[in-house]
Structure formats: C-alpha cells, structure tokens
Amino acid sequence: MNAPAAARRPEPLTTSTFAVEGMRCAGCIAKIEHGLAADNDIATARVNFTTRQVRVAHLSEIDPEAIAERIRALGFEAHEAQNERPAGFTDESRKLVLALAVAGFAAMNVMLLSVSVWSGADGATRGMFHWISALIALPAAAYSGQTFFKSAWSALKRGRTNMDVPISIGVVLALALSVYETATGGIHAYFDGALMLLFFLLGGRFLDSVMRQKAQDGITALLRRLPNDALVLGKDGTTSRRAIDELAPNMKLLVAAGERIAADGVVLSGESDVDRSLVTGESDAEPVVEGSEVLAGTINLSAPLTVKITGVGNDTTIAEIARLMESAGQGKSRYTRIADRAARLYAPAVHSLALLTFAGWMIAGMGLHASITTAIAVLIITCPCALGLAVPISQVVVTGAMMRKGIMVKDGSGLERLARADAAIFDKTGTITIGRPLVTAGMPEDATERAALLALARTSNHPASRAIVCTLGDSIDAAEASALQEVPGKGVCGIVAGRKAMLGRPDWVGSSGHDGSGTSFRLGDGPVHHIVTEDQPRPDTVAALARMQRLGIGCTMISGDAADPVARLADRLGIEGRARMRPEDKVAAIRALEESGHHVLMVGDGLNDGPALRAASVSMAPSSATDVGRQAADIVFLGDGLAPVPMAIAAARRTMAVVKQNFAMAVIYNLFAVPLAMAGFVTPLIAAAAMSGSSLIVVANALRLRGAAR
Numbered sequence: 001m002n003a004p005a006a007a008r009r010p011e012p013l014t015t016s017t018f019a020v021e022g023m024r025c026a027g028c029i030a031k032i033e034h035g036l037a038a039d040n041d042i043a044t045a046r047v048n049f050t051t052r053q054v055r056v057a058h059l060s061e062i063d064p065e066a067i068a069e070r071i072r073a074l075g076f077e078a079h080e081a082q083n084e085r086p087a088g089f090t091d092e093s094r095k096l097v098l099a100l101a102v103a104g105f106a107a108m109n110v111m112l113l114s115v116s117v118w119s120g121a122d123g124a125t126r127g128m129f130h131w132i133s134a135l136i137a138l139p140a141a142a143y144s145g146q147t148f149f150k151s152a153w154s155a156l157k158r159g160r161t162n163m164d165v166p167i168s169i170g171v172v173l174a175l176a177l178s179v180y181e182t183a184t185g186g187i188h189a190y191f192d193g194a195l196m197l198l199f200f201l202l203g204g205r206f207l208d209s210v211m212r213q214k215a216q217d218g219i220t221a222l223l224r225r226l227p228n229d230a231l232v233l234g235k236d237g238t239t240s241r242r243a244i245d246e247l248a249p250n251m252k253l254l255v256a257a258g259e260r261i262a263a264d265g266v267v268l269s270g271e272s273d274v275d276r277s278l279v280t281g282e283s284d285a286e287p288v289v290e291g292s293e294v295l296a297g298t299i300n301l302s303a304p305l306t307v308k309i310t311g312v313g314n315d316t317t318i319a320e321i322a323r324l325m326e327s328a329g330q331g332k333s334r335y336t337r338i339a340d341r342a343a344r345l346y347a348p349a350v351h352s353l354a355l356l357t358f359a360g361w362m363i364a365g366m367g368l369h370a371s372i373t374t375a376i377a378v379l380i381i382t383c384p385c386a387l388g389l390a391v392p393i394s395q396v397v398v399t400g401a402m403m404r405k406g407i408m409v410k411d412g413s414g415l416e417r418l419a420r421a422d423a424a425i426f427d428k429t430g431t432i433t434i435g436r437p438l439v440t441a442g443m444p445e446d447a448t449e450r451a452a453l454l455a456l457a458r459t460s461n462h463p464a465s466r467a468i469v470c471t472l473g474d475s476i477d478a479a480e481a482s483a484l485q486e487v488p489g490k491g492v493c494g495i496v497a498g499r500k501a502m503l504g505r506p507d508w509v510g511s512s513g514h515d516g517s518g519t520s521f522r523l524g525d526g527p528v529h530h531i532v533t534e535d536q537p538r539p540d541t542v543a544a545l546a547r548m549q550r551l552g553i554g555c556t557m558i559s560g561d562a563a564d565p566v567a568r569l570a571d572r573l574g575i576e577g578r579a580r581m582r583p584e585d586k587v588a589a590i591r592a593l594e595e596s597g598h599h600v601l602m603v604g605d606g607l608n609d610g611p612a613l614r615a616a617s618v619s620m621a622p623s624s625a626t627d628v629g630r631q632a633a634d635i636v637f638l639g640d641g642l643a644p645v646p647m648a649i650a651a652a653r654r655t656m657a658v659v660k661q662n663f664a665m666a667v668i669y670n671l672f673a674v675p676l677a678m679a680g681f682v683t684p685l686i687a688a689a690a691m692s693g694s695s696l697i698v699v700a701n702a703l704r705l706r707g708a709a710r
Helices: 026-037 064-073 089-118 123-144 146-156 164-183 191-223 317-326 334-363 367-381 385-404 412-420 428-432 447-457 463-472 541-550 563-573 583-595 607-615 627-632 644-678 684-707
Strands: 013-021 042-048 053-059 077-080 229-233 239-243 252-255 264-269 272-275 286-288 305-311 407-409 423-427 433-441 481-487 491-496 499-504 519-523 529-537 554-558 576-578 600-603 618-622 635-637
Touching (some): 013 064, 026 053, 026 064, 064 077, 089 123, 089 191, 123 164, 191 684, 367 644, 367 684, 385 407, 385 412, 412 618, 412 644, 423 428, 428 433, 428 529, 447 463, 447 499, 447 519, 463 529, 529 563, 541 644, 583 607, 607 618, 618 627, 635 644
Parallel strands (some): 423 554
Antiparallel strands (some): 013 077, 042 053, 229 252, 264 305, 481 491, 499 519
C-alpha cells in the first residue's frame, strides 16, 4: 500500500531508500509521506508498506542521514537501506509468532481461572484466582505487548501519536484497573480481556507479516534464478570463474549446455536452444544462433554458447521484472485514500470519545471505577484494524495471485481503474499479433528458385527476409551465391548459377502488377513471385476477445499499418479495426471514448503507443513491449497470449467487490460497537473479542481473492 507525495521541484534529484521501523497502518504511511513532502527540498516520498521502506526523491545536496533524521522526527526509526532487497521478514515473523504464542498460552490459563470466578468462586478463593491471573498476565503482557508499547512510546516521546498509542493505553489501563480490583478485593478483573486483545492484535500483525513475506518471496525467488557465478573468457583465451557481481558489459561468457545464463547478452558463436519460460512464460525452447539475444536467468539447453554481455545486475531484463513486481500494489486508490483519512483521524477521535465517555459517566454519577471501565472499553473497541486492513490486505492477496499468473500490477490504483473499464483498445502489431511476420503465400515451388531465394534472404535483416528464412531454413540448403549486394530501400540481389536473383520491392524486381508494397522474388528471366508475409495473431486472441465481450467490454483494434492487413485481421477477429493511426490519432480516439462516458483500457506495446497508454484510464502492456510501453502501462503481463487481459479485468472487479464488502463490514461494526461501548453495555473483555473478530473477518474475506486470477 503505497502512495506518492506530490512532485513539485524541477531540479535534478537524487533518490534514496530508507528502511523504516514502526509503520503499522495507513495513518503511519500518510504521516511519513506528507511529513516528508512538507519539506521544500524533497520532491516525492513513496512508502512501500510491503517492504517497510520509503523511497525519497530529494535534492542532491541533502545528506541521506538528514532525511533519516527527519523520518525519526516523525516518530519512526529509520536508516538508509544498503540495498533494495529488504531483510528481516523472517525475524519479524518469528518474534511475532513467539509473542502470539505467549499471549495465547497466558490467555487460555487466565480464562480458565476466570471461568472459575464466573462459576461462583467468591471471597478468598476469588481473590486468589485474581492474584494468580495477575502473576500470569502481567509478565505475559509485558513480553507480548512490546510490539505495541515500543511503537507507542517511540511516537509519544516525539510528541506524536499513532495507532499503537490508544491500543497501548487501553491494554495498560485494563491491566492497571484489574490490579486495583485484585488488590481491593473487587469482583471484576480484566486480565483475560487484555490478553485476548493482545493475542488477536498479534494474530493480525503476524498474518500481515506473512502476507508481505509471501509477496517478497516472489521477487526473491525470481532473482534467485540467477547463478552465483559465470565462466568468463579472457582476451588471451584463458577462462576464469567470476562471481556474478564482477561481470561487466562486453565481457565474454562461456555458457555450457544446461547452465543458466548469468547476464543479458548476444550470442557470438554456437547454436543452441534456450528455455525462456522464466521471462516469457513460453514453455517451448527457442533456438538461438550467432547474433541472437539471450537473457539472464534463462537456461541454455542444447550446446555451449559464447555470449557477449550487454547487461548485468540491475540492467538485465529479469531485474526489470523484479522492479515491476516490487512496485506491485503501489499507488493509491480511492478506497485507500478513504482509509488514510480515517486512520489519520483515528487517534484524536478515539481519545476524544474515551474522554467524553469518562466525563459523561462521571457527570452522570456512575463513579470513578465504572467510568474508567467504560472508557477503557471504548479505547479497545474502536481499534480501526478492520478499516485499515480493508484495502491493503485485498491488494496484497490479489496482486500475489496475479503475479503467480504472470500479471504484474505496477500501480495499486490500477486495479480500481481496471475494474471500471468498459471499453478496450488494442494495438495491432506486437499486441494482438506476435510481432513476427510469417510467409502466408507466394513462395516459389521450384527447388532451384527456393534455394536461390534462401541465399538472398539470409543476408538481410528485413522482417520479410527473416520470415522467408524461417519458412525455408529447415527444408532446403541455400544455393551458392556471389556478388551479393543489398540496395538500401530496394532489396537484395546476387548471382546464382550464372543468373541474377533479386528479392525486394516488386517494382524494383520487375513486377508490374503490384503497387510497390510487399516483397517479390525473381531468378533470371523466370516468373516474378509476389511473396505475402503476414503477422499472425497471438494463439489465444479469439478466446481472449470473446471473454472480454462476455465481461461487457467492447474491443477495438487500432494500428499504424496499412488498411488491408488491418481490415483482414479485424474481420478475422470480429472486431472494429482502424488503420493508419498515428500516435496522436490513437490518443484522440481514446479521448473521444472517454468524453462519451467510457472508461478505456489501452493495451499496447510499442514506442508509439506510449502516449495512448498514458491517456487511457488504465493500460496494460506485454512483457515484450518496449521500455516506454512497459513504463507507461499500469499492468504488465508475461507470456505470448492475450488471456491475461480479461483475467486481470475479472480479478480487478472481484477485488473491488471484496474491498467494498470489507469497508461495509468495518463501518457497520463501528456504527454498532462504539455507541454500545459508550453506553456502558460492553466490558473490556467483550470489546477485545469484538474488535479482534472484526479484523479476522476482514482478513478472511480478503483471502478469498487468492483464486481471483483465473
């Protein structure tokens, strides 16, 4: 659950990341972000609640330690993160589960003694049970409550409050009142209520810790796919094994068959197959030859390769995916903003209600003891855990479910906007299609012509030539060709068996029946073959578009391509197609739909789609998109199919439904519980049970989203 503060400075900025301790709720996030943003030398502050870190964009002349001190002044311990990988989740969970166990064990034993008192124990027996309860409860609460007490004290000594302050006050007052009752021979003691409160609060904290750990485990597991070291080929021909941190661009790697590739690079020599499923989700191995690009984390399957490094560390594709995953859940939705405001009002509102309750009952003549007891119940029952958990727990659960399906949500508010989408615009090339043209017609049948055609095509990097090589490469051997020459803007020509062979523009090759578009081939005085290449749609495009229509979303395809191929593909898919669309035309089309009342989802991949991706209400891009496309999109999906698009829409709609349910439950709980507590109908024990129960219900409801991505 993250949110950026407003950016406002045009000067060159430096970004620093700080690990922050003591963040418990949306109010803490708002306090840090808005507190830092109030300084003129800080442009943005973005809290990552999952990793308990805050990333600050600030003027370069500011010492990071000075920013850490400002965070401490806001009531939170902070230090500059040494790397972007947070640590300590396991320790945090271990401490919480120990505290949870102690609180639970003590609560059960004290509850047994309380049952005896409720069953009729009186006089000296009741007093003895109360004293035994005190001996169990006080040390247990001192140990288990440290999580809340330390946080509350840290905030109070800096003159601030947080969610843990009223919780700590409620627990301490309940224990103090119980000791007083025990010492004076009173009837009621609330050791059991205080321990129950701690037990359920710790349960919520432990669950939150586990959730965040699971989210982080996905990123850690991804980066663990990289090998620890790699075999480097030196300039003198010697080899040495180096740690992955010592690799640098332009180094040469020797990658054995079956070995993971340690860095992004280009194949210098060797032919093999590479398992790219880690990056693309595609299970079929991809052949690589000299000049092919390979990615860090993928597996070389068949034969040794020599690879020239082009990207290492944070510059690799797998690191970019990890950054996208780490930013999942970031951004602030409308519902998160509501929770933020509620959390900011929580501490003063609760203190005011408790004080009002105490004063009211004192004025009514109920006495000091009854007035304090009622005020304590108000402090406990108004804990806003359910309200604070309503949005983040839903986002954490669903983004984890979507990550497992290869869908990475860069902006948490994107889920809310995606749920409202009722129109979708798809780019054609690279989005609806796979972006790799294939030959569909016009190939020569004669073996000599085919061999000559392959000889010419393999000398060019033109998409049509690559498509021809892809078609002929495995079926025949290329002819011996001489005097090969590539004429810019025209094509390729050469001499094969004493005859001139030409591959390129139809008018250049000698065809008179075409308008100059497409590709033609001719060997000597033979016939001219007009070769048709066509970009094929992704394999599941029809099914994906059909599911979107069932979701009530109208689909349109826009493209900068010529009218004919766009019309053919649109007819084939049964959707509207618009051709010759420039980037500004795409933006205009989106704005026209938005102005007519639609919420538009833009799905695109190319550099020219960047403005349209920004202009739409929400946007998605395949992982194969350009850097601009991936950065501009709210959601990025892996794999070669379009199925993640309707899958993400369905998951977003289900998430928003659960968020609304959680909000409704939290509001209804407070509407009923607070007046009852202020009226004196709730004891501290019942208040602890009610508050804990409401939080568990919200968490359990959010857990239903684990299967939302399907």
